[in-house]
Amino acid sequence: MLTINNIDKYYADDQALSNVSLNIPAGTCYGLVGPNGAGKSTLIKIIASVIKDFDGEVHFSHNKLRIGYVPQEIALEETVSARDNLNFFGKLYGLLGTALKRRTDEVLSEVGLTERGKDKVQTFSGGMKRRLNIGCAIMHKPNLIIMDEPTVGIDPQSRRYIFQMIEQFKQGGRTIIYASHYMEEIEQLCNEAAFMDQGKIVKNGSIDRLLQKHAVPSVYVKGENCLPEGIGQCGSVMNMSGGHLITTNDPLEAMENILTFCRKSNLEPDRLELVKPRLEDVFFSLTGSQLRD
Numbered sequence: 001m002l003t004i005n006n007i008d009k010y011y012a013d014d015q016a017l018s019n020v021s022l023n024i025p026a027g028t029c030y031g032l033v034g035p036n037g038a039g040k041s042t043l044i045k046i047i048a049s050v051i052k053d054f055d056g057e058v059h060f061s062h063n064k065l066r067i068g069y070v071p072q073e074i075a076l077e078e079t080v081s082a083r084d085n086l087n088f089f090g091k092l093y094g095l096l097g098t099a100l101k102r103r104t105d106e107v108l109s110e111v112g113l114t115e116r117g118k119d120k121v122q123t124f125s126g127g128m129k130r131r132l133n134i135g136c137a138i139m140h141k142p143n144l145i146i147m148d149e150p151t152v153g154i155d156p157q158s159r160r161y162i163f164q165m166i167e168q169f170k171q172g173g174r175t176i177i178y179a180s181h182y183m184e185e186i187e188q189l190c191n192e193a194a195f196m197d198q199g200k201i202v203k204n205g206s207i208d209r210l211l212q213k214h215a216v217p218s219v220y221v222k223g224e225n226c227l228p229e230g231i232g233q234c235g236s237v238m239n240m241s242g243g244h245l246i247t248t249n250d251p252l253e254a255m256e257n258i259l260t261f262c263r264k265s266n267l268e269p270d271r272l273e274l275v276k277p278r279l280e281d282v283f284f285s286l287t288g289s290q291l292r293d
């Protein structure tokens with residue numbers, strides 16, 4: 001669907017992107033993840049042709065490409081209704097008359113705002129505005145939907161609603177590029193991702209593979225005296241929430257050691273569980289950094 005080759009982007013003398021190359025296959029939900037200032041929005045604006053002055057190339061392989069761009073900043077006219085906002089974007093994409101009305105009704109329903117269609121946007125909650133912001137970007141039924149932090153500052157219900165919308169987009173075979181600094185969102189929604197940090201792609205690939213290759217699982221045990229003395233041989237041990245986290249390449253061995261020890265000592269742990277690695281762990285193991293603000 002999309003190939004990006006060797007992109008460099010400067011704002012005056014400051015380099016925002018450095019030698020960024022990516023391949024985004026059709027039908028994937030592709031995450032761009034990284035801390036504030038990593039360069040996600042800049043890359044997204046380049047893909048959406050909002051930024052045109054950059055070095056490198058962006059090549060689309062789809063012959064009937066329709067891009068829907070959901071900007072990070074809400075791009076709505078607050079003094080008019082939701083319906084008027086959708087109509088405006090629909091007309092920009094060439095919709096008129098009954099086709100425009102039909103599509104506006106469909107999109108109002110898709111974003112869960114049918115009942116509020118005639119109300120002014122300035123009366124909407126943050127989550128409703130975010131949903132309408134997405135609605136404006138899908139009036140022309142795009143096959144590539146680019147979303148820049150679409151869940152910033154919203155309530156859990158709207159966030160869940162947006163996730164359901166994205167699942168629908170995926171089922172419809174659309175390609176999605178989803179930028180966020182919330183790694184758990186990327187992990188939940190996307191099948192591939194690129195980690196960005198300080199204008200560079202640190203690592204990219206399938207999420208399952210990134211997790212398998214770069215994150216180490218852990219075992220968490222909580223309970224008085226439940227930690228065998230020799231457990232340090234299995235991996236590194238850290239105090240956590242009143243218990244211990246053992247980060248190890250062989251979590252089953254660590255669990256077995258703890259269980260055997262507890263049985264022999266007639267102890268019962270309050271908690272003993274396998275902690276699956278998270279995308280956040282992969283990012284930290286690759287960048288060796290905490291999230292920068």
Ligand SMILES: Nc1ncnc2c1ncn2[C@@H]1O[C@H](COP(=O)(O)OP(=O)(O)OP(=O)(O)O)[C@@H](O)[C@H]1O
Binds near residue numbers: 015035039040042072
């Ligand atoms: N219009 C601009 N003028 C000057 N510098 C900019 C501009 N837009 C972004 N930058 C800088 O470029 C770098 C990358 O910013 P960008 O917004 O692309 O990152 P991001 O990963 O999307 O971060 P955020 O999550 O905060 O939006 C940052 O150092 C930022 O300050």
